[in-house]
Amino acid sequence: MAGIGLSGVTKTYPGGVTAVDGLDLTVHDGEFFALLGPSGCGKTTLLRTIAGLEQASAGTVSIGDRDVTRLAPGQRDVAMVFQDYALFPHMTVLDNIAYPLRVKRIPRAARHDRAREVGAGLDLADLMARRPAELSGGQQQRVALARAVVAHPKAFLFDEPLSNLDARLRLSARTFLKRLQRDLGITTVFVTHDQAEALAMADRIAVMDAGRIRQVGTPREVFGRPATSFVAHFIGSTPMNLLDATVTGGRLTLAAGTLPCPADLPDDTRVTVGIRPEYLTYSKDPVEDALAGTVGIVEHLGSSSLVTLETDGAAPVGVVVEEGAEPEPGTRGWAVPRPGRVLLYRAGGGDLLA
Amino acid sequence: MLFVAPALALIAAFLVFPALWTLYLGVLKYDLAGSNAAAPQFVGLGNYRDALTDPRFANSLLLTVAFVGLSAVLGQNVLGFLLAAVLRDAASWVRGVVNAVVLLAWILPGTVVVFLWQALLDRGGGTLNALLGTPGAAWTLDHPLATIVAFNIWRGTAFSMLLYSAALGAVPRSQLETARTYGAGPLRTLRDVVLPHIRGHVLTNTLLITLWTFNDFAPYMLTGGGPDHRSETLPVYVYRTSIEGGALGYGSAISLIMLIVNLAIALFYLRLLRRRSA
Ligand SMILES: Nc1ncnc2c1ncn2[C@@H]1O[C@H](COP(=O)(O)OP(=O)(O)O)[C@@H](O)[C@H]1O
Ligand SMILES: [Mg+2]
Numbered sequence: 001m002a003g004i005g006l007s008g009v010t011k012t013y014p015g016g017v018t019a020v021d022g023l024d025l026t027v028h029d030g031e032f033f034a035l036l037g038p039s040g041c042g043k044t045t046l047l048r049t050i051a052g053l054e055q056a057s058a059g060t061v062s063i064g065d066r067d068v069t070r071l072a073p074g075q076r077d078v079a080m081v082f083q084d085y086a087l088f089p090h091m092t093v094l095d096n097i098a099y100p101l102r103v104k105r106i107p108r109a110a111r112h113d114r115a116r117e118v119g120a121g122l123d124l125a126d127l128m129a130r131r132p133a134e135l136s137g138g139q140q141q142r143v144a145l146a147r148a149v150v151a152h153p154k155a156f157l158f159d160e161p162l163s164n165l166d167a168r169l170r171l172s173a174r175t176f177l178k179r180l181q182r183d184l185g186i187t188t189v190f191v192t193h194d195q196a197e198a199l200a201m202a203d204r205i206a207v208m209d210a211g212r213i214r215q216v217g218t219p220r221e222v223f224g225r226p227a228t229s230f231v232a233h234f235i236g237s238t239p240m241n242l243l244d245a246t247v248t249g250g251r252l253t254l255a256a257g258t259l260p261c262p263a264d265l266p267d268d269t270r271v272t273v274g275i276r277p278e279y280l281t282y283s284k285d286p287v288e289d290a291l292a293g294t295v296g297i298v299e300h301l302g303s304s305s306l307v308t309l310e311t312d313g314a315a316p317v318g319v320v321v322e323e324g325a326e327p328e329p330g331t332r333g334w335a336v337p338r339p340g341r342v343l344l345y346r347a348g349g350g351d352l353l354a
Numbered sequence: 355m356l357f358v359a360p361a362l363a364l365i366a367a368f369l370v371f372p373a374l375w376t377l378y379l380g381v382l383k384y385d386l387a388g389s390n391a392a393a394p395q396f397v398g399l400g401n402y403r404d405a406l407t408d409p410r411f412a413n414s415l416l417l418t419v420a421f422v423g424l425s426a427v428l429g430q431n432v433l434g435f436l437l438a439a440v441l442r443d444a445a446s447w448v449r450g451v452v453n454a455v456v457l458l459a460w461i462l463p464g465t466v467v468v469f470l471w472q473a474l475l476d477r478g479g480g481t482l483n484a485l486l487g488t489p490g491a492a493w494t495l496d497h498p499l500a501t502i503v504a505f506n507i508w509r510g511t512a513f514s515m516l517l518y519s520a521a522l523g524a525v526p527r528s529q530l531e532t533a534r535t536y537g538a539g540p541l542r543t544l545r546d547v548v549l550p551h552i553r554g555h556v557l558t559n560t561l562l563i564t565l566w567t568f569n570d571f572a573p574y575m576l577t578g579g580g581p582d583h584r585s586e587t588l589p590v591y592v593y594r595t596s597i598e599g600g601a602l603g604y605g606s607a608i609s610l611i612m613l614i615v616n617l618a619i620a621l622f623y624l625r626l627l628r629r630r631s632a
Contacts, residue, residue: 051531051535052535053531053534053535072534073531073534073535074534074535074536074537074538074539075537076535078535079535079536080531080532080535082528082531082532083528084526084528085528086526086528086529086531086532087529088529088546088547088550089550089551090550090551099533099536099546100536100537102546103533103536103537103538103542104537147532151536
C-alpha cells in the first residue's frame with residue numbers, strides 16, 4: 001500500500017521540449033486518481049516518469065515512503081498498462097497474464113494457477129489458450145489488466161486504458177475498471193483526455209495543461225468550481241459559457257444583459273463570467289437578472305437539449321433545456337443563472353475570483 | 355506466355371544452360387590442356403568418387419564449414435545484431451557515423467577492400483603490426499583461417515546490422531517497456547520479447563549470409579588458399595583445381611556438390627522458417 005509523491009518534477013526531452021514543468025502532486029494511498037488534460041499536455045510523460053521509463057530532469061518521485069527517483073522501472077514495483085495494451089503476441093493469454101510471475105521465477109505450475117485465478121476474476125477463463133490476435137479489443141484490455149493485477153504492484157499506472165475501445169464498450173469498461181480498483185484497493189493513476197471519463201471514474205482529478213497542473217480536486221470540485229477559465233472550458237460535456245463582463249455598481253454588465261455580481265469588486269474591473277449551460281434556466285418571457293438573445297441552434301442531447309442564444313457581436317450563450325420545452329429558432333429567449341452558480345475569472349484566461 | 359518468353363529465354367541462356375553444362379562437364383575427364391582437352395573422356399561418376407575420397411576436398415569442406423560458422427553464422431550475425439541493438443538507443447550522430455563506416459566496408463569493391471586489408475596485415479610495414487607492436491608478425495601465414503574469418507566479418511556485418519536495425523525497429527516499444535517494468539533484465543527481454551518478434555528475420559538473415567559466405571571467393575585474394583591449403587575454402591578449391599590445375603571436369607563435379615550443399619542449407623532454413631507459423 002502506497003501513495004505517490006511528486007515534488008518539483010520536470011522532464012525536458014533531449015530535443016528541448018519541456019513536457020512536465022516543475023510539478024508537485026500527491027496521490028493518496030488507495031486512491032483512483034485521474035490525470036486529465038488535452039492531448040500533448042504531458043500526461044503520458046508524467047506517468048512514464050512515475051514508472052521510471054523516463055528519468056526526471058529535476059525533482060523527486062516517491063512511491064510509498066521510498067524515494068524512487070533514481071530506481072530502474074523494475075525496482076519501483078508499479079504495473080503500467082499501455083494504450084496499445086502491449087500484450088506479447090507469441091504468448092498465450094495464460095502466459096501473458098503469468099508473465100510478471102515468470103520474471104520473478106515463480107515455478108510454472110504456481111504461476112499458472114495464479115494467472116488462471118486472476119483471469120477468471122476478469123472473465124477470461126475461456127480464453128486462456130488463445131493468442132492476443134484472437135481476442136477482441138475489450139478482451140485484450142482485460143488481459144493487460146489481469147497481467148497488471150497478477151504483478152500485485154504498489155501502484156497501477158494506466159495510460160488511456162479505454163481509448164481503444166468503442167463507445168459502448170468504453171462505458172461498461174469504466175464501471176468494470178472502477179470496481180476492480182475499488183476491490184483491490186491499489187493506488188491507481190490513470191491518464192485520460194476525456195473529461196467525462198475522469199469525472200465518472202476518479203476519486204480525484206488533476207487537470208493538466210502545458211506540463212503543469214491547473215487544478216486538483218474531486219470531480220465535484222473540478223466540475224462545480226473550476227480553478228481557472230482553462231479548466232472551466234475543458235471540463236463538462238457541454239462547454240461552459242465564458243463571457244466578458246465589467247463590474248459597475250455591484251452588478252455585472254455583459255453584452256447580453258446584467259447580472260448581480262457575486263463578489264465585492266471595484267467598478268470597471270474586467271472579468272470573465274463562467275456559467276455552465278446546465279446551471280441556466282431558460283425563459284421565453286423577459287425576466288430580471290437574465291441574459292437575453294435570439295434562439296439559434298438547438299442540439300438534442302438525449303433527455304435535454306442545448307439551446308444557443310445568439311447575442312449581437314458577443315459570444316453566444318448556451319442553455320440546457322428540458323426535453324419537450326425547446327424553443328423555436330428565431331424567437332427571443334432569456335437565460336437565468338441559478339443562485340450561487342455564477343463564477344468570476346480574472347479577464348484574459350485568469351484564475352477564479354469568486 | 356508470350357510476355358514472359360524473353361525472360362524465359364534469358365533464364366535459359368544464363369542460368370539453365372550453364373547449370374546443365376556444369377552437369378555435363380562433371381561426368382567428363384575434361385582438362386584445360388593435353389589430350390583430354392581435345393577429346394574429353396566420359397568417366398561417369400568418377401569425378402564425384404574422386405572428390406568424395408580426396409582428403410584435400412574433405413579439408414576444404416571442413417574449412418568452409420568453419421569459415422561459414424565462425425564468420426557468418428556467429429560473427430556477422432551476432433556482431434550485426436549487437437551493433438543494431440546498441441545503435442537503437444544511441445545518439446543520432448553516433449548512429450550516423452557507425453552506419454557510414456559499416457556501410458562503406460560493404461559497398462567498397464572487393465579488390466579495394468582486399469588491398470586495404472593487405473596493407474593492414476602486411477608483414478613489413480602493416481598497420482596492425484604497428485598498432486600491436488608486433489613487427490614481423492605474418493598474420494596471413496600464421497593464422498590464415500582467422501584472417502579470412504576476421505575479413506569476412508568486417509566486410510559482411512553491415513548487411514546483418516541493417517537488417518536487424520529494421521527488424522528491431524518493428525518491435526513495439528511498449529512491449530519492451532512492459533517487460534522492463536515487471537523487472538525483466540536485458541537478456542530476459544531479449545529472449546521473451548525481442549527474439550520471438552524477429553525470429554523470421556534471424557532465419558532469413560542467417561540463410562542469406564550463410565549462402566553468400568559459402569560461395570565467397572574473396573578469401574582467395576587475401577591468402578590464395580594457402581599456406582598449405584589452410585585457407586582453401588570450396589570456391590577457392592574449385593578455382594585452384596579447375597583453372598590453375600586445369601581439371602575442368604573435376605572442378606565442375608565439385609561445383610555441383612557445392613550447389614547441392616547450398617540447396618540443402620536453403621531447404622533446412624526454409625523448414626525452420628515454416629515451422630514458425632505452426
Ligand atoms: N520521446 C519524446 N521526445 C521528445 N518529445 C516528446 C517525446 N514524447 C513526448 N514528447 C513531447 O512532450 C509533450 C508531451 O507529450 P505527452 O506526454 O505524450 O502528452 P500527452 O500524453 O498528454 O498527450 C508533447 O509536446 C510531445 O510532443
Ligand atoms: Mg498520451
